[in-house]
Each structure stands twice: as C-alpha cells, then as structure tokens.
Amino acid sequence: MVGSAIVRQLQGKGYNNILTQTHAKLDLTDQLAVKNYFEKQKPDQVYLAAAKVGGIHANNTYPAEFIYQNLMIQANVIHQAFLAGVKKLLFLGSSCIYPRMAPQPMSESCLLTGTLEPTNEPYGIAKIAGIKLCESYNRQYGQSNKIDYRSVMPTNLYGPGDNYHPENSHVIPALIRRFHEAKISGAPEVLIWGTGQPRREFLHVDDMAAACIFVMELDKAVYDQHTEPMTSHINVGSGSDITITQLASAVAKAVGYGGKIGFDVSRPDGPPRKWLDSSRLNQLGWRTKIDLETGLQDTYRTIESELNSA
Ligand SMILES: NC(=O)c1ccc[n+]([C@@H]2O[C@H](COP(=O)([O-])OP(=O)(O)OC[C@H]3O[C@@H](n4cnc5c(N)ncnc54)[C@H](OP(=O)(O)O)[C@@H]3O)[C@@H](O)[C@H]2O)c1
Numbered sequence: 001m002v003g004s005a006i007v008r009q010l011q012g013k014g015y016n017n018i019l020t021q022t023h024a025k026l027d028l029t030d031q032l033a034v035k036n037y038f039e040k041q042k043p044d045q046v047y048l049a050a051a052k053v054g055g056i057h058a059n060n061t062y063p064a065e066f067i068y069q070n071l072m073i074q075a076n077v078i079h080q081a082f083l084a085g086v087k088k089l090l091f092l093g094s095s096c097i098y099p100r101m102a103p104q105p106m107s108e109s110c111l112l113t114g115t116l117e118p119t120n121e122p123y124g125i126a127k128i129a130g131i132k133l134c135e136s137y138n139r140q141y142g143q144s145n146k147i148d149y150r151s152v153m154p155t156n157l158y159g160p161g162d163n164y165h166p167e168n169s170h171v172i173p174a175l176i177r178r179f180h181e182a183k184i185s186g187a188p189e190v191l192i193w194g195t196g197q198p199r200r201e202f203l204h205v206d207d208m209a210a211a212c213i214f215v216m217e218l219d220k221a222v223y224d225q226h227t228e229p230m231t232s233h234i235n236v237g238s239g240s241d242i243t244i245t246q247l248a249s250a251v252a253k254a255v256g257y258g259g260k261i262g263f264d265v266s267r268p269d270g271p272p273r274k275w276l277d278s279s280r281l282n283q284l285g286w287r288t289k290i291d292l293e294t295g296l297q298d299t300y301r302t303i304e305s306e307l308n309s310a
Pocket residue numbers: 001002003022023024026027028029048049050051052053069073092093094095154155156157158161162163170
C-alpha cells in the first residue's frame with residue numbers, strides 16, 4: 001500500500017528512474033538475493049516500505065514470522081544498501097514501537113521507556129531494531145561515508161492498495177469489508193471486535209507517502225537540527241484520534257450501510273489509546289491534506305467493485 005503510493009507520488013513529481021521489485025521476484029529475507037540486487041542496481045536512494053504487516057489477529061497468530069521476517073528484511077536492506085554506497089535511505093517503522101502505557105500523544109522521546117503491547121511486541125521490537133540500525137549506521141559511518149539513513153513512524157494507515165483479507169487485515173479495511181458485505185446481504189447488524197472504546201488515529205496513505213518524500217528530501221542540517229542521533233525517528237500522524245465506535249459509524253456512512261452496529265466484547269481491544277505526537281514533523285512544515293470522511297469515501301470507491309466480485 002505505502003510503497004505504491006510513494007511510487008505514484010514520485011512519478012507525479014517527475015521521477016522516471018524508480019526501481020521497484022515484487023516479493024515474488026526478490027525475497028528481502030534472503031541475504032544473498034538482496035546483496036545481488038543492490039550490487040546490480042546500485043540505487044541512489046531507498047524507501048524501505050516492505051515489511052510483514054497485519055492487524056491484532058495476524059500479529060497474535062504469527063509472532064515468529066513477524067519478528068523474524070521484519071528483522072531480516074531490515075538488516076538485509078539497510079546493510080546491503082550501505083555496502084552498495086546508498087547515501088539516503090528512509091525506513092518505515094510503526095507506532096507499535098512505543099510502550100503500551102506511553103503518555104498520549106506519544107512523542108518520539110518515549111521510545112524504550114516502558115514495556116510494549118504484548119499482542120504486537122515481536123513486530124514492535126523488530127521496528128525498534130530498524131530505527132536503531134539506521135541510527136547506528138549514521139553514527140558509525142555518517143561522517144566518512146556521507147550516509148544519511150532516516151526513519152518515519154506512521155500511525156494507522158488506510159487507502160488504495162490496502163489488504164482486505166477477512167482475518168489478517170487492519171481495522172479500516174476489515175470494517176469496510178464487513179459493512180459492505182452486510183449492505184449487500186441486508187444484514188440488520190454488524191458486530192465489531194472489542195468494546196469500541198479504544199481510541200485510534202488514522203492517516204490516508206497518500207498523506208503518508210507525501211510525508212515520506214518530505215522527510216527524505218529535507219535538508220540534512222534541518223533534519224539534524226530537529227532530531228537527535230539516538231532519537232532520530234519522526235512520527236507521522238494526522239494529529240487527532242477517534243474511538244473505534246466513531247470510526248465504525250464513519251465507515252458505515254462511507255459504505256452506505258444503515259443497519260445497527262454492535263460490539264463483541266469477548267474479542268481483544270489492544271491498547272486503550274494510540275495517538276502520535278506529530279509536532280516534530282509539523283514544526284518542520286508538514287501538514288495532512290486528506291480528512292477521514294473524504295479519505296474513507298475515496299477508499300470505498302476504489303475497492304467497491306473488487307469487493308462485489310470477491
Ligand atoms: N498499513 C498500516 O496501517 C501501517 C501502519 C504503521 C506502519 N506501517 C508500515 O508501513 C510500511 C508499509 O506498510 P503497508 O501497509 O504498505 O504494507 P503492505 O501493503 O503489506 O506492503 C508491504 C509489502 O512488503 C512486501 N513484503 C513483505 N515481505 C517481503 C519480503 N520478505 N520480501 C519482499 N517483499 C516483502 C509485501 O509483499 P507481499 O504482500 O507479497 O507479502 C508487500 O508488498 C511497513 O513497514 C509497515 O510496517 C503500516
């Protein structure tokens with residue numbers, strides 16, 4: 001989802017020399033394959049948007065895959081990029097890096113100040129390792145090799161290219177799918193996982209892609225002025241959060257479902273609140289452009305016919 005959005009925006013800015021590779025053609029957990037790729041292609045810059053990604057259910061069911069694959073992807077790509085002379089790299093982490101009970105909104109400085117949410121701890125630990133890889137390479141080789149590896153931590157994303165798998169998807173695509181199916185079948189009620197009380201923040205993927213390019217293109221002196229060598233990551237959020245109940249109503253409206261919304265309280269809620277402090281990014285001059293209502297309507301438009309034929 002994010003990788004494609006970054007490519008669309010770079011193309012829109014006139015880049016005609018973008019290298020992409022599918023998972024089927026290049027498994028980033030394969031060290032030798034990644035080495036060969038970088039030696040052959042020698043890119044100038046790398047956006048590392050590939051990762052094993054999923055919602056609470058997938059994270060809880062496949063913890064070994066989440067930690068192993070993400071650690072391997074990051075270590076292979078960052079190290080081989082370094083060996084191939086890549087000067088600029090942007091690593092995409094996640095808000096799951098922050099402690100479960102971090103003060104809200106969560107600023108970059110609360111990294112490693114407490115224990116993580118158990119349901120996605122393996123994924124969060126891998127993402128923290130990704131940030132520390134970038135920082136460590138900058139600290140050891142930044143001066144002599146002029147490398148500049150940066151990290152951004154997205155909040156929950158949604159938009160075109162999302163995963164609509166019935167069990168392994170994130171909350172917005174999962175809700176879109178369930179409300180769509182309920183609308184088609186005429187079901188009187190849709191049951192939502194958990195109590196509906198947790199608060200979450202959402203950002204459209206096109207805003208995220210714009211933020212990635214913005215951070216990648218920031219002048220090094222400006223980036224260094226707003227970050228620290230060992231707290232170098234930048235949060236990317238929309239600036240406000242809503243309850244899952246409010247989100248469910250907004251998705252039902254975008255989909256055009258008029259039935260009742262109920263809650264299955266036997267299902268896990270996850271952390272009570274996850275809201276990023278994006279003031280570091282905002283002080284650098286970046287703002288979101290797509291509000292949730294517009295974003296949800298656009299997203300449903302892009303996926304409606306695909307869901308009809310699923
Ligand atoms: N979506 C969100 O809400 C969200 C929130 C916070 C952070 N992020 C982060 O943002 C980044 C992009 O996420 P996304 O939502 O765009 O995820 P996505 O749509 O699942 O894209 C991830 C891509 O990585 C590929 N990939 C996975 N394992 C790979 C491997 N071993 N070798 C090569 N390619 C591999 C996937 O290919 P296959 O599908 O073929 O496996 C997929 O194309 C990730 O780092 C994610 O952790 C996302």
